[in-house]
Structure formats: C-alpha cells, structure tokens
Amino acid sequence: MAAGSRSQPPSAGPEGVDVLSAPMEICWQFDYAIGIEKLQSLYSKAKRDQWNAEQHLDWSQEIDPSKPIVDEERFGFDNIPFIQKLDPRRREAFTANVAAYRLSQFLHGEQGALMTAAALTHAVPDYEGKLYAATQTMDEARHVEVFEKYIRKLARVYPMSLGLKSLIDTTLTADSWVKIAIGMNMVVEGLALGAFHNMRRQTNCPLLRRLVELVLRDESRHVAFGNVYVSKAISEMHADEREDVAQFAFEAIHAMMANTGGPRGVGKRLPDPGFRRALEDSDIDPHEFALGMKEAHQQGLRPDQQPDAIHAFEDLMMPALVRVGAVTERSRELYREAEIPVFEDTAVLEQLEDTDTGAVEVS
Ligand SMILES: [Fe+2]
Numbered sequence: 150m151a152a153g154s155r156s157q158p159p160s161a162g163p164e165g166v167d168v169l170s171a172p173m174e175i176c177w178q179f180d181y182a183i184g185i186e187k188l189q190s191l192y193s194k195a196k197r198d199q200w201n202a203e204q205h206l207d208w209s210q211e212i213d214p215s216k217p218i219v220d221e222e223r224f225g226f227d228n229i230p231f232i233q234k235l236d237p238r239r240r241e242a243f244t245a246n247v248a249a250y251r252l253s254q255f256l257h258g259e260q261g262a263l264m265t266a267a268a269l270t271h272a273v274p275d276y277e278g279k280l281y282a283a284t285q286t287m288d289e290a291r292h293v294e295v296f297e298k299y300i301r302k303l304a305r306v307y308p309m310s311l312g313l314k315s316l317i318d319t320t321l322t323a324d325s326w327v328k329i330a331i332g333m334n335m336v337v338e339g340l341a342l343g344a345f346h347n348m349r350r351q352t353n354c355p356l357l358r359r360l361v362e363l364v365l366r367d368e369s370r371h372v373a374f375g376n377v378y379v380s381k382a383i384s385e386m387h388a389d390e391r392e393d394v395a396q397f398a399f400e401a402i403h404a405m406m407a408n409t410g411g412p413r414g415v416g417k418r419l420p421d422p423g424f425r426r427a428l429e430d431s432d433i434d435p436h437e438f439a440l441g442m443k444e445a446h447q448q449g450l451r452p453d454q455q456p457d458a459i460h461a462f463e464d465l466m467m468p469a470l471v472r473v474g475a476v477t478e479r480s481r482e483l484y485r486e487a488e489i490p491v492f493e494d495t496a497v498l499e500q501l502e503d504t505d506t507g508a509v510e511v512s
Pocket residue numbers: 259262288289292364368
C-alpha cells in the first residue's frame with residue numbers, strides 16, 4: 150500500500166499468530182544528550198502518571214453482557230431510518246454488539262500501538278526519543294491489558310477490521326521511524342482518540358468511562374510526541390525525503406478512507422467481516438444493513454452526527470498531518486484528485502493534547 154514500505158504479507162505462525170517481516174533499522178545512541186526538552190518533559194510526565202488497572206479501577210462492577218453499555222440516543226445510529234425500524238429486541242442487540250465490536254477494535258488497535266511504540270524505541274535516533282518511546286510502549290501495554298480485561302466481562306471479542314489491520318501492518322513494516330510515527334501517532338491514534346472520546350460520552354458504564362478517561366490521559370502525551378518530534382524531523386529533511394513521507398501519509402489516509410467509506414465512516418459497501426458478525430449476532434442481515442446505510446447516506450444522514458462528537462478525520466488526523474509538514478504542495482494535489490478534503494484547523498487536536506500543564510496526577 151504505502152510508498153517506501155517493504156511490507157511482507159503476514160505468514161502463518163502458531164494458531165492466532167500473524168508474523169510480519171519488518172525492515173526497521175535499529176539505532177544505538179551514545180551521546181546520551183538531551184536535545185529536545187519537550188520529549189524529556191513528556192518522559193518525566195509519563196513516569197509520574199503511570200496508572201495501574203488493578204489499583205485504579207473497580208473491577209467488581211457487574212456488567213450484563215446482554216445489555217448495551219452505551220446510550221442508544223448517543224450512539225449515533227438513532228437518526229438512521231433502517232435502525233429506527235428495527236424491533237426493540239434487535240435494536241438492543243445491535244447497540245450491544247456494535248459497542249462490543251468497537252471495543253474489540255480498541256483492543257486490537259492497542260496491541261498494534263504497543264508494537265509500533267516498541268519499534269520507535271529501536272529506531273528513533275535521539276536518546277530522549279528512546280526514553281519517551283519506551284514509556285509509550287508501557288502505556289500501550291497497559292491499554293491492551295485494560296481493554297482485554299473489560300472485554301472479558303462482555304464475553305465476546307470480534308476480529309480486527311481488515312482496514313485497521315492493514316493500516317497498522319503497513320505502519321509496522323515502514324522503513325523509517327518518521328513513517329511509523331505518522332502512521333501510528335497521527336493516523337491510527339487520531340482514529341482512536343476520536344473513538345475513545347466518543348465512547349466516553351456515549352457509555353452508561355462507569356467502569357468503562359473511567360477506564361477510557363485514564364487511557365485518554367496517556368494518549369494526550371502520544372499526540373504531543375507526534376507533533377513535537379515528527380515536525381522537527383520533517384523540517385530537517387531533504388525535499389525528496391519529505392515527499393516520500395508525504396506520499397506515505399497520503400496513502401495511509403487514502404487506504405483508511407477506502408476501508409471506512411469516507412471521511413465520516415459512512416459505509417459504501419458491505420461491512421467488514423467482523424462487523425458482519427456483529428450484525429448477524431444481532432439477527433440483522435448485513436446486505437439489508439448496507440442498503441439501509443446507503444439510503445441514509447443518500448438522504449444526507451450520517452451515523453455520527455451528535456453535536457459534541459469528535460470527527461477523527463477532520464478534527465484530528467488531517468490537522469495533525471498538516472501541522473507537522475506531512476502534507477506538501479505536491480501531495481495536496483493527490484488529496485484533491487482523490488476528493489479527500491485537507492482540514493487544517495487544529496483547535497480540537499490542541500484541546501486533546503498534552504500541554505506543559507496538562508497532565509494530571511492519578512488519584
Ligand atoms: Fe493506547
């Protein structure tokens with residue numbers, strides 16, 4: 150998919166294991182000098198603010214897996230005629246299963262984040278970059294732990310969406326740390342940040358709300374890392390290298406859009422196999438669902454039109470890419486040709502990002 154990526158198709162490992170070959174360069178650093186103060190400060194905050202799922206969350210809270218863990222009115226589908234026409238039993242099952250599907254994507258995505266952060270630790274050329282990336286690796290390990298623990302209470306895990314898997318595989322097998330940071334800290338984490346914020350607002354489960362709040366606290370540092378470190382690296386690149394990175398960013402965005410069906414994730418084709426399973430578990434025919442979504446799209450209805458919802462693509466991903474210099478004059482042409490709008494307003498992104506005073510102690 151992406152320029153400069155020498156991605157190998159996954160090979161079969163033991164059951165449940167995908168094996169990739171990555172061309173990543175590993176970089177020793179022997180001067181141990183701190184050159185980027187902001188990275189050092191993110192590292193210090195990360196050490197200070199490590200929370201522990203076993204101590205800081207009350208796992209004794211009961212969850213009924215047959216009931217939705219999100220409010221139907223805030224879930225984003227209640228304006229879609231096809232969903233409105235479902236009988237109450239199927240509608241409740243749909244809400245419960247789609248929420249479980251989304252949480253499954255959080256879990257699988259966090260595992261991808263764990264591996265990309267580890268790859269960054271190997272590959273970044275600066276001492277403080279390595280220290281910071283090691284803390285992000287630990288953050289992501291705790292995120293995998295906490296989502297797995299929560300999902301176990303729901304007693305169902307759906308497979309990783311093919312689009313997310315392909316995006317993270319391409320990121321993991323990219324040939325430079327800047328591309329990994331773009332694929333992960335901007336594109337995938339942009340997707341995740343938007344989804345986490347929306348889940349925090351939609352859920353009626355206190356345990357899930359608290360859990361997502363803790364995760365978001367760490368993610369604010371991850372967004373800041375992308376901004377600080379990648380903009381510096383891109384600003385120091387030769388023009389050809391910058392174009393190579395811009396091409397990678399475009400292809401990552403383009404592939405993501407192709408898989409989600411547009412800037413706001415309105416499906417234009419049959420749902421992903423994992424999502425299909427969530428529909429089947431809700432006694433809904435995937436073909437009828439796809440048709441219903443297509444009709445809604447033609448009427449200008451989108452499933453995420455809550456007034457306070459965050460749109461990952463326009464509020465987070467594109468502004469983050471523009472801000473670090475990963476969108477060039479040449480690549481703007483590619484976005485134009487592909488009819489992908491280039492959003493540049495960083496207001497929402499900045500609200501979600503760690504600032505010098507932004508980190509809060511865990512209590
Ligand atoms: Fe994470």
